[in-house]
Amino acid sequence: MIREAVRLYKGKARLVRSAVRGDPVSRVLNLPRGQAGYDRYEDVRAAGDLVRGPSGLYMTASHALCGKVLRSPEFGAVPTTVSKRTLRPVGGSGRLVHPLDDSFASVDPPEHGRLRKIVAPAFTPxxxxxxxxxxxGVVEEELDRLAxxxxxxxxxxxxxRVPSRVICEMLGMPVADHELFVRWGIEFGAIVDGARTPGEVRRTRKLLTEMxxxxxxxxxxRAADPGxxxxxxMVRATEAGEMTREGLVATCEALLIGGFVTTANIIxxxxxxxxxxPEQHQRFLADPAGLAATLVEETLRLDAPAQYSVRIVRTPTTLAGQDLAAGSPIVxxxxxANRDPEVFADxxxxxxxxxxxxxxxSFAAGIHYCIGASLARLEGRIALAALFARYPDLRIAGRVRYCPSRVIRGPQYLPVRT
Ligand code: HEM
Structure with a gap:
């Protein structure tokens, strides 16, 4: 444990040192949780299309390059930076599962496609x-509660509440446990890009144990009483040998957390x-139903709920004129990319x-393109249209507090007056 703590602190100290020296990659990785990183992403863009940090990690803010990395089979999925120690359960033996590392989100083809197909029918048009x-119906009920x-x-x-009730219904989970899920969502958002201190390792292990x-x-x-x-x-697929027990638990977790945390951030x-x-606000109020789908897309572009994703170089390759070794991570x-002036004016x-x-x-691209994108768009469109139609005088009534995460971007507390 002490050796692990020393390793974590040394890593953190190295990161802080190179961030202070002005390295743009380290500055993004060292962003205080909950703070917007947009200025730092611009520093990465200014440093080049593909920027290498001191640890050998690459980073890009270029729309073209992000798209290429996400779509090309030369770059694979990569588990998050959770250490093996983190994956040992609190007070038990064996190994814990992680929603992203152990679900199809972190698996390469052909396995990826086979696993994704098990859940894909729930997300078709x-x-x-x-x-x-x-x-x-859920949106209207929840708006009634605000009245x-x-x-x-x-x-x-x-x-x-809206996306969490919807995903609970799809998964067949008790909505009565909603408060628990919300806490998991917040805690997971804070550690999803890896545990960097012994305290974060402890919190990660506790969270993964509980989930x-x-x-x-x-x-x-569900195995005893299927619906x-x-x-x-997914339980049926596991019984048929198409999925491991570990993969089953991890995919349930990924769908629950993925299903509401990021979607709430669109709203x-x-x-x-x-x-x-204010000008766009007035424009939206004039036609909430007609403009809600556009507001959802423009919000996803401007404030991506998942700020970055990571890939790993599978075989040595050349990208943006640089030779990359196998195993190199790319953020x-x-x-x-969503604010790349080559693609988006102003x-x-x-x-x-x-x-x-x-x-x-914002939903990535290529084979790992978000499976819940259509659901998130549907929920965002209906919720925003109804919210502003019902409460056109809605006002922000205090300080907005953001989710304490580097990856997940969105308010965690947004006081309003209806
Ligand atoms: C605004 C809402 C959402 C955003 C911004 C978002 C973002 C993303 C992104 C960026 C990825 C790709 C990650 C990567 O390539 O490393 C992803 C994948 C995924 N998302 Fe979402 N997501 C949202 C909503 C949802 C919803 C509603 C669900 C489920 C109900 C969901 C479940 C998943 C799953 C399971 C994957 C893994 C897909 C794969 O690897 O094939 N997401 N999401």
Whole structure:
């Protein structure tokens, strides 16, 4: 444990030293949690299309290069930087599972496609059309709850509740455990880019222990009493030998967390974005239903809920004129690519008249393109249209607090007056 702590502190100290010296890659990696990284992404862009940090990690904010890395089979998925120690359960033996490292999110072809196919039927356009009515009903119910409250936290009282109720319904999970899931979402957001101190290692192990135990029990219950939900479908696939038990638990976790944390951020980021741009706010209020889909895309572009993703070089290759060794990690700054002036005019502004907001990379690209993208778009569109139609006088009523994460970008607390 002491050796591990020394290793973590040495790594952290090296990072801080090179960040202080002005290395743009280290400055992004050393970003205080919860702080916007957009200025630092611009420093990476100014340093070149592909920038190498002192540890050998590459980073790009170029839209073209991010797209190329995400789409090319030369670059593979990579587990997050969770150490082996983190994956030992608290007070037990064996190994914990991690929602991203152990689900299909971190697997390369052909395994990736085989596993993704098990859950893909729940996210087809037809399946999404079938969800529309349910989502609308949930949104209206949640807006009713806001009525009469002079001030409310728009995130806790609305933005998180809508997608978490929807994903609970899809997975066949008890919505009564909602508070627990919200806490997991916040804690996971804070450690998703790796544990860097002994305290973070401890918190990660505790969180993974708790989630694994919850989902293990849930899967056992579904095995004994199956339904038509997504967890039951995955349990059947596991019984048929198509998925490991570890993969099953990890995929349940990934769908739950992925299913509401980032989606809630579309709503929070859109509201903050509109209040930052009074002209666009007025424009939106004139036609919330007609402009909601555009607001969702433009918000995804301007404030990517998942700010970056990571790939690893599979075989030695040349990229942007640099020779990369196998095993080199590359951080694709999705949020930086979304503000690339080569692709987006006046990129730092929210503009509902933009001709190409869909060209953002907020759902990544290639084989790992977000499986829940259509669901997130559907929820964001319905929620934002209904929120502003019902409460056109909505106002921000205090200081906005952001999610304490480097990867996940969105308000965690957004006080509003309806
Ligand atoms: C605004 C909402 C969302 C954003 C911004 C988002 C973002 C992303 C991104 C960037 C990736 C690719 C990660 C990588 O390539 O390393 C991804 C993959 C994934 N997302 Fe989402 N996501 C959102 C909503 C959802 C929802 C609603 C679900 C599930 C219900 C979900 C489940 C997943 C899963 C399972 C993957 C892994 C896909 C694969 O590896 O094939 N996400 N998401």
């Amino acid at each position: 037809q399946a999404m059309r079938a969800q529309e009515e349910f989502v609308t 009469g409250a002079s001030t409310a936290d728009l995130i806790g009282e609305f933005a998180v 694994a135990s919850y989902f293990s029990d849930l899967c056992d219950r 038509e939900d997504l967890v039951s479908r 929070g980021n859109a509201v903050v974005g509109l209040f930052d741009e 694709t700054l999705l949020a930086g 990129p730092h502004r929210l503009d509902l008249g933009r001709h190409n907001p869909h060209d953002h990379l």
